[in-house]
Amino acid sequence: QLQLQESGPGLVKPSETLSLICGVSGDSFTRRAYYWGWIRQPPGKGLEWIGSIDSSATYYSNPSLKSRVTMTIDTSKHQFSLHLRSVTAADTAHYYCARITIYGVAHDAFDVWGQGTMVTVSS
């Protein structure tokens, strides 16, 4: 059964870079049938898509975050990463990683999710 697990620091200082890793257990990680994505939920607010990456390391980001987001993938370690630069308090949120099914080349459904990790931006 596929499982995803987020890891990373729970506290990041303003202006620094937030870096998270999503570890993936299961045999679908290298298959081209999926994207691997990041979603966040600020306290008291709704879900927001951050970005997604495919097995060839091509990534797609939310236009509102694009200038600050980098994503990487390491298929040998079965993990992918999010790097969000120049964080502010507005980036405080629960961060989730998820597997995304693909329809053609389009994002279809987020079908498997990690439990999430809380990241607070504060000095």
Place this chain on the structure above:
Amino acid sequence: QSALTQPASVSGSPGQSITISCTGTSSDFGTYNLVSWYQHNLGKAPKLMIYEVNKRPSWVSARFSGSKSGYTASLTISGLQAEDEAHYYCCSYAGSVIFGGGTKLTVL
């Protein structure tokens, strides 16, 4: 791109049916029918309930159904149960991924 519009809250009694709407624009939905719905309880991972407007994953009860008309998608839950109480989010893809603002479902 703003979030898709959902009612902040809906409620219903056990056994009743409720519908949650999700409204956007042509740029939010495009020509795709890639609308999905997620159930989310605080402290837990969101759970896929509906994909491609009206398809149900194997783990989802037939009480859950989805539809779309124009630029409004809908999630209907029939035979409401206490365990259905949660937040529900719609999601659409039209060149980018956009979520709805979320709806809190209360089972009275």
